Amino acid sequence: MNSFKKTLFVCGIFAALTSCNFNKSVRKDLVTGITTKGDGLSAEKVYVTINDEKVSDNEFYYGQNIYTIFENMSGFMVENNRYHPQMEVVLISKAGDTIMHEANLFQQNPGFGAEMKTLQGNMLLARPIYSSEDYTLHYKISDEHGEGVFNSTLQFDLLHDPAIKVDKKGLDYKEGYLLSLTKNAVITDSKVAFEELILMDFQDVSGYTRVDGAVALGLKIKVTDANDTMILNMEDVFGESTLSEEQIKSGLGAQLKITKGALKNPVTFKVTIWDKNSNARLDAETELIVE
Incomplete structure (x- = not known):
């Protein structure tokens, strides 16, 4: 009984929203506000970079190119030492309008070597995106040869450059x-x-x-x-x-x-x-x- 209670406690410390089922998870980054949900697929870390540097908030400037990094992913079906991820990206305005939608950023890719465990998607914050607006960026990673799914959501503000x-x-x-x-x-x-x-x-x-x-x-x-x-x-x-x-x-x-x-x-x-x-x-x- 004590051992069982201890297991529940450790799981709760790991993440208040994370299930003890290791195939499913829900997490939120308190720094940037990124939320992730995994079902069959998982990522050790999810974060955003600009010019190869991690960002520390969710405010960006018009024209910046932001990269969402999905580090050390696992759960894909591996065949002949390769796996086949799909990555859908959707950008939605505060009003609920779909500004951008790409069904699969990896459509032309023949697959990745099993040793390459980190995936990334990028979004250029330029027309038809405009500053002084709020947006929500969704990524959905799925397994072409399996049933695993991993989602991330980032809400961000786009600002005018105050230096001009x-x-x-x-x-x-x-x-x-x-x-x-x-x-x-x-x-x-x-x-x-x-x-x-x-x-x-x-x-x-x-x-x-x-x-x-x-x-x-x-x-x-x-x-x-x-x-x-x-x-x-x-x-x-x-x-x-x-x-x-x-x-x-x-x-x-x-x-x-x-x-x-x-x-x-x-x-x-x-x-x-x-x-x-x-x-x-x-x-x-x-x-x-x-x-």
């Missing part, structure tokens, strides 16, 4: 972010390297006036260091060119590459977009640490 300060006067936009074109990654720590090509991008700009069906916008770029030394000053990148609705919807951006030389941090990167057919404009700026 924008003053809107008639022009508006759906999304704005700072991107390293060199690394193909969103910059969230303000740190860039010499010779690194970066982009301040604004998607779905609105509020401009059409004249004879044409859209005429201006784009000014001004870059100075902490000593107020002028690094770059371009009055109008677009010049006399007109823009199509498709071009504006896909993004209006200012590119910058700082060549190696003497400067004092921080570097201020200012961008102004204005409508040549009205008084509408927006002014944006961010500070960079160039290393």
